[in-house]
Amino acid sequence: xxxxxxxxxxxxxxxxxxxxxxxxxxxxxxxxxxxxxxxxxxxxxxxxxxxxxxxxxxxxxxxxxxxxxxxxxxxxxxxxxxxxxxxxxxxxxxxxxxxxxxxxxxxxxxxxxxxxxxxxxxxxxxxxxxxxxxxxxxxxxxxxxxxxxxxxxxxxxxxxxxxxxxxxxxxxxxxxxxxxxxxxxxxxxxxxxxxxxxxxxxxxxxxxxxxxxxxxxxxxxxxxxxxxxxxxxxxxxxxxxxxxxxxxxxxxxxxxxxx
Numbered sequence: 001x002x003x004x005x006x007x008x009x010x011x012x013x014x015x016x017x018x019x020x021x022x023x024x025x026x027x028x029x030x031x032x033x034x035x036x037x038x039x040x041x042x043x044x045x046x047x048x049x050x051x052x053x054x055x056x057x058x059x060x061x062x063x064x065x066x067x068x069x070x071x072x073x074x075x076x077x078x079x080x081x082x083x084x085x086x087x088x089x090x091x092x093x094x095x096x097x098x099x100x101x102x103x104x105x106x107x108x109x110x111x112x113x114x115x116x117x118x119x120x121x122x123x124x125x126x127x128x129x130x131x132x133x134x135x136x137x138x139x140x141x142x143x144x145x146x147x148x149x150x151x152x153x154x155x156x157x158x159x160x161x162x163x164x165x166x167x168x169x170x171x172x173x174x175x176x177x178x179x180x181x182x183x184x185x186x187x188x189x190x191x192x193x194x195x196x197x198x199x200x201x202x203x204x205x206x207x208x209x210x211x212x213x214x215x216x217x218x219x220x221x222x223x224x225x226x227x228x229x230x231x232x233x234x235x236x237x238x239x240x241x242x243x244x245x246x247x248x249x250x251x252x253x254x255x256x257x258x259x
Contacts, residue, residue, distance in 0.1 A: 004238030006031030008132075010084035011075050011123075013066040013116075016043040018188040019138055020088045022229030024051055027084060030233055033058040035078045037066050067115040072122070081126055084236045087116045087137035092152040104152060112156035117163055120178075124171060133176035134236040137164060141184040141251055161247065168245035177244035179235050184251035185213060187222035219252030 005027060015024045016038030024034050028051050036051065038044040041063045052059040060078045064071035067089060076082075092108045120135060127133025142154040143161055161180060168178040185191060191213060198209040214221050228250055234240055235248070249255050 001239075003030045003233060003236070005084075005233070005236060007033075008083040008236075009033045009035075009079050009081070010086065010236075011035045011037075011079050011082045012084075012086040012088070013037050013075075013119075014088040014090065015086065016040065016047040018190060019183060019186060019225065019228055020086060021047050021051075022188075022225035023086055023088075023136075023138075023232040024229075025054065026226070026229035026233035027236060028055040028057045028059070030237075031055075031057060032084065032236075033060075033079075035060045035062060035075060035082075037062045037064070037071075037075060039063070039065050066119075067111045069115075069118075072115075072119050075119075076122065081130065082123055083127070083130075083132055084134045085119070085123055085136070086232070087119070087135065089116075091140065091150075094149045095152055096149060097151055100152060105155075108152045109156045109159070112153065113160040113163075116160060120164070120167070124167070124176065127176045128171055128174040131175045133171070133174075134240075135164075135176070135178045136232055136235050137161075137178075137180045139180050139182055139247075141182050141249065141255065143180070143182055143247065144249070144257065145255060165245050172244045175241055177235070177241060179244060180247045181228065181232060181235075182247055182249045182251070183223070183228060184249070184254055185217050185222050186225055186228050186250065188225055191222060216254070217252040218254045221252065223250055223252060 010027055010032050012024050014020045015036050028034050036048045044061045044063050048059045048061045062074045139157045142150045143157050146154040164178050195209040
């Protein structure tokens with residue numbers, strides 16, 4: 001299927017590794033020029049070379065933490081009129097509610113809610129004027145099924161979800177859509193790191209640790225990064241203009257709820 005994205009441009013936050021990089025590959029394959037971002041220069045430049053070589057599109061790079069205002073300035077200098085924006089970034093550490101300090105709440109809210117929304121404020125007007133825009137946020141399964149140890153993640157992310165949902169109802173008339181992807185157990189470096197932790201904690205083999213991870217998913221396997229990236233690409237497509245304000249779970253059918 002031709003997704004109708006040839007010649008479009010995208011700013012992809014935290015896209016030098018993992019899920020963000022998978023998303024970058026999927027839209028670049030469709031002819032989208034991309035801005036790759038990450039906090040480590042070596043990762044960013046390696047990802048850029050890989051994507052440019054694989055897909056033959058224009059690839060620009062911005063090194064830095066995309067939650068910081070000066071890095072957001074650089075992203076928009078590299079791509080002043082993005083058609084596609086991926087909101088993405090690392091999550092906070094595990095913490096029980098009783099152990100969370102006020103400054104941790106403030107930092108999590110700034111990084112996971114306020115900063116991404118400020119960037120959305122900056123790009124939406126131009127998207128509406130050009131009558132095309134696709135904003136997709138990678139959040140977490142915790143938005144719909146919170147874990148007591150992940151309050152620092154679920155709280156701010158749910159706040160952002162609410163604001164993006166409200167905004168989506170206003171901008172869709174101008175062919176600007178806003179959606180979220182909720183991953184669970186996608187096989188990136190993070191899951192491999194978690195597998196090594198399971199090995200150490202339980203004294204089991206790599207194969208047993210990987211099987212333990214897969215057993216937590218109804219599909220009995222981990223998700224593939226390219227599956228995640230292709231879901232992102234479709235939400236960005238010309239065909240997806242009637243899909244907005246949605247939280248798409250990529251979890252191998254594991255979510256037990258109806259809504």
